[in-house]
Amino acid sequence: MVYEATTTAPVNIACIKYWGKRDTRLILPTNSSLSVTLDQDHLRSTTSSRADSHFEAGDKLWLNGKEEAIKDGGRLAVCIRELRRWRREMEDKDESLPKLSQWPLHIASFNNFPTAAGLASSASGLAALVASLASLFKLSQSASQLSIIARQGSGSACRSLFGGFVAWREGSDPSGSDSLAEEVAPREHWPEMHALICVVSDAKKGTSSTFGMQQTVETSTLFQERLRIVPKRMNDISRAISSKDFASFAQITMDDSNSFHAVCLDTSPPIFYLNDVSRSIIAVVEELNRSAGRILAAYTFDAGPNAVIYTLEPDMPLVLSTIKKFFPTFEDFEDPFRTQNQDLPKDFNAGVVREGGWEKGAVKGLIHTRVGDGPRVLGKEESLLGDDGKPKTLI
């Protein structure tokens, strides 16, 4: 008998940003956040976990085929320990259960998007790990309960345990028991929500978000004001999602991205994630909305120069045509939705882009995706682990 589970988990991109911890050990945030879960058909982390009493060297983890140490007391070890504890409680109550909690684990994880894409893989990766172990251990805890564990692995991972539109409630309990993710609306509520990821080259490595956010908490004079503003934004964007009011959804998303980057700039020393290409994408999206006479697209930027542009499916032809026109890529773009080209609004002022335009490759690549579902449990034929308990693909 092989005890094993394989799951996938999605990437999520926040509309209301997580930036700042009130407890760095438990990863308790200074503010609630809200994200859109992206479709795993396009972007996903896959994780297989196997428990076997014959594994001799303790717990082992391979990431993209390369073994990674599981540091004692590290964030990964904490997640594994907590999930084992829940399994142990089940085993204590029901003696017929195999003692998986006492067996070493082999875990293999794989991201189907290149690290070079600049997408944070820690959120989907940690969520896939937690979902995989929860499946292996047949845990009865809800996704929100699991999100408390995922949160301790990587803050925003908690939001990748749900599909659709997801809130991470900051909570107030010092133990973190109420700092968890919950669904605001499922993907089926607003399936027209599409996203275009613009992968932007950067000649300069930015500040890590783990380090940067605490610098902001400690030194930004504007940061406390941001914390006072976010609760209203959380309410307003939840209402916009409920009523499928894209213009409000988009305006709040852009405002919060700008507010987040503003407090980064107000940090000492200042933190910059947006570069000239990012600025230009902002200018193009603002001009697209202006010239179209309605808000049809929203940009948002995480801790890096890549843009994610949210738009509804019927407007993607316009958004995509605009971005391709001003930010030509080296390689042709493979669009799973085969979006058609569309002419720009007549009134569009190309002068918002820098003189001479951008050289090819300023935007390295585009990814067109949409709102998606939560973690999926796959069949054993999809396992990343071979009979020998090692990844089928090793590096």
Next chain:
Amino acid sequence: MVYEATTTAPVNIACIKYWGKRDTRLILPTNSSLSVTLDQDHLRSTTSSRADSHFEAGDKLWLNGKEEAIKDGGRLAVCIRELRRWRREMEDKDESLPKLSQWPLHIASFNNFPTAAGLASSASGLAALVASLASLFKLSQSASQLSIIARQGSGSACRSLFGGFVAWREGSDPSGSDSLAEEVAPREHWPEMHALICVVSDAKKGTSSTFGMQQTVETSTLFQERLRIVPKRMNDISRAISSKDFASFAQITMDDSNSFHAVCLDTSPPIFYLNDVSRSIIAVVEELNRSAGRILAAYTFDAGPNAVIYTLEPDMPLVLSTIKKFFPTFEDFEDPFRTQNQDLPKDFNAGVVREGGWEKGAVKGLIHTRVGDGPRVLGKEESLLGDDGKPKTLI
């Protein structure tokens, strides 16, 4: 008898930024600001004013040899009207005075720095105009009283009526009678204060500050918090100037520049003045301070990508060598102080600059200057106006 006066006025660069009006007609600011006046030996506006009953076509103005309209009710007209009013009061009290207040004016103004340098010429230009008319009219008002007039021409012009370190007090009277400039310390108090202006190319014209600042007032959610922070910064930097504490002066200057650009980014739509070269200059100055183990340089940016770096004279060799190393210019730099080169700190991490470094001309030029004095009255041989009442140099 020719009634004429020629004066020069200096450029000033704020350490605590003016951004936002509470009264757009009277130009009353939402916060106090503080600047360093730069040396007129290097950068200046010169203005000649002549009153003559024989001038037939009313008031006329030439800027850099080109005639400019004096718009009725415009800012320039307001300044001229107010100064005439004060002259009229003198004439009413003393009948022996020539009736200059009733005669048309010819005014010629000239900036010795190219517009392309990206330095705001409105501050020095308006200050030179006000100083010139005050001299022509032999007004007895103090420089602070005159600053109230200059303020209505162009907000930050009020600070160019003083040398040294200058505060513009926001005031509280709705009439603007207490929104004026005053000296915090004269240049002689801290003559070692030097400045290096880095003129940065920009492929994209930025938002005008007049428009941008009101957008911030109306839409930024963080702006009110900035207003709560500035009074403490004003006190702290005044104290730093009094005690010649450069490290504090520099930290507050950098913090306030970053805070100003943060609220610009938090504006809807967002306003960006810093570009990738500006960001890189910030990174280099921060790294210079870190590697030297003390704060020896402070960057500050107005509504554009140009950096002004404040440092004390003994540290200018290090600052200048660092900037020249990472931002090579096309043309050789003419340094009036003939600053020597100096090696960078051993520990300096060149990795803060983007991969491959900056191409020649990313910084177009450098201007090395220092703290300077207030407006100067020149002799009639320096007049910009010829015998015919027109500028000697016409375009």
